[in-house]
Amino acid sequence: MNVFNFHLTNSCNYNCTYCFGKFPEKKDLPLKEACSVVDNIARYFSKNGIKDGRINLAGGEPLLYLHxxxxxxxxxxxxxxxxxxxxxxxxxxxxxxxxxxxxYCIGLSLDSAIPETNLTIGRSCKNKAPTVKQAVRITQAIHRNGIKLKINTVVSKLNVNEDMAEFYKRLKPDRLKFLQVEIIDGINDGAEKLAITKKAFDEFCKRHNKCCNETICEKSESLENSYLMINPQGEFQLNDSGKYKTYGSCLEEDLSEILSRVPISSDKFNSRYGKESKREVLTKKICIFGGHATWIKGLKESFVNARFFKDGDLHSIDVIRNAEEIWIQSNAISHSFYGKVVDAARANKVPVRYFEYAGILKCIEQVKFKKSS
Ligand code: SF4
Known part of the structure; x- marks a missing residue:
């Protein structure tokens, strides 16, 4: 299990009818305890030799979590x-x-390009629904900063007939996920009136399948027994056949112990995250200078401990001193910045290597085998 969803807060500035990120307890964890949950997850990854572990921070709305x-x-x-x-x-x-x-990735939940539909869903704050313009502005900033962009759309009676193709194409997600509206006992009972058939969901998926290279369709039952969830109180929860069940506190018990009694469906888990798990992950501590946003994004998937720097972006020589290797993609960095980096690396006896290709896969191979002129 290499992905855990840590729901940091129950608070949200929206009020979506079908929200399943709701929890009875309103108080969020203080930072120290939230870090203890991370310690527990990290311990689990380390014990099980999982090198590409990911913690997905969710809510409510995680930006409302103070820490x-x-x-x-x-x-x-x-x-x-x-x-x-x-x-x-x-x-x-x-x-x-x-x-x-x-x-590593920002997932935006965007369920409609039409403000009225968002208002009806409850995706609004003080009667203001998000606009296409805002979505474009945010997604452009995500792309510019080399962060992977995922878009999640919950498909319900309110948007099942909408044509969102143009909207998705403008936002250019790296991954697009459609989720059939899901009813969780005692959590989002109001969602029942928005439920759709599998056939209607499949048609929506088929219409939008080509809007992104990586499209995932999650039927309502696929979340059951496979979405590993830690609630805002640090308790491990699972959607066990349509109902949230709590299996223990990550603040009091080792995660491995808790997981030993959780009925997780590994087939469902693997079909959701399998592609991610199969990717090769390298843990070398390297600093990479230069390169365009899409190239950086591609490399980030494989080099979990790499740091990336754009032209002029070096605030402390310590990052070079602590690196195993320095790698330079000479496009998109100035000659003077290049000189500064190389001087600092030589002064600290850190090897400097150069990418010889523009393609992501070849560059990964180069770092792996240290093939460089
Ligand atoms: S934005 Fe997300 S967390 Fe907030 S109410 Fe809607 S579904 Fe729930």
Whole structure:
């Protein structure tokens, strides 16, 4: 199990009828305890030799969790991947750029391009629904900062007939996930009136299948017994056949112990995250200078401990001093910055290597086998 969903808060500025990110207890964990949950997950990954572990930070709306940035730093310091699922309404360019090296993927939940539909769903704050323009602005900033973009759309009676193809094409997600509206006993009972048939869901998926290279369709039952969830109180929960059940506290018990009594469906888990698990992951501590946003995004998937730097972006020589190797993609960096990096690396006896290709796979091979002129 290499992906855990840590729901940091029950609070959200939206009120979607079918929201399943709701929890009875309203108080969020203090930072120290949230970090203990991360410690527990990291221990589990380490014990099980999982090198590509990811912690997905969700809510409610995770940007309403007071200690979100500190927690991301903490996860990053472990060399684990952090991703975030957000409604995007509070995302700013500044925040996205701050997360540049630390967040592997931002998932935006976007259920309609039509403001009236969003209002009816409850995806609005003070009667204001998100606009296409806002979504374009946010997604452009995510792409610019080399962070992977995922879009999640819950398909219900309210959007099942909508044509969202143009909307998706403008946002250019790296991954697009459609989720059939799901009813969880006692959590989102109001969602029942928005439920759709499998056939209607399949038709929506078929219509939008070509809007992204990686499209995933999750029928309502596929979340059952496979979505590994830690609630805002640090308790491990599972959607066990349409009902949330709690199996123990990650603050009190080792995660491996808790998981030993959880009825997880590995088939469902693997079909959701399998592709991610099969990817080769390298843990070398390297600094990579230069390269365009899409190239950086591709490399980030394989080099979990790499740090990426754009032209002029070097605030401390310590990052070079602590690196195993320095790699330079000479496109998109100036000659003077290149000189500064090479001088610092030589002064600290850190080997400097050069990418000889523009293609992501060849560059990964190069780093793996240290093939460089
Ligand atoms: S934006 Fe997400 S967390 Fe907030 S109410 Fe809607 S579904 Fe729930």
């Amino acid at each position: 979100l940035d500190d927690l991301i730093e903490y996860i990053y310091a472990y060399g684990l991947k952090a991703s975030i699922i957000t409604n995007g309404s509070m995302l700013t360019e500044e925040r996205i750029s701050h997360w540049k090296d630390k967040v």
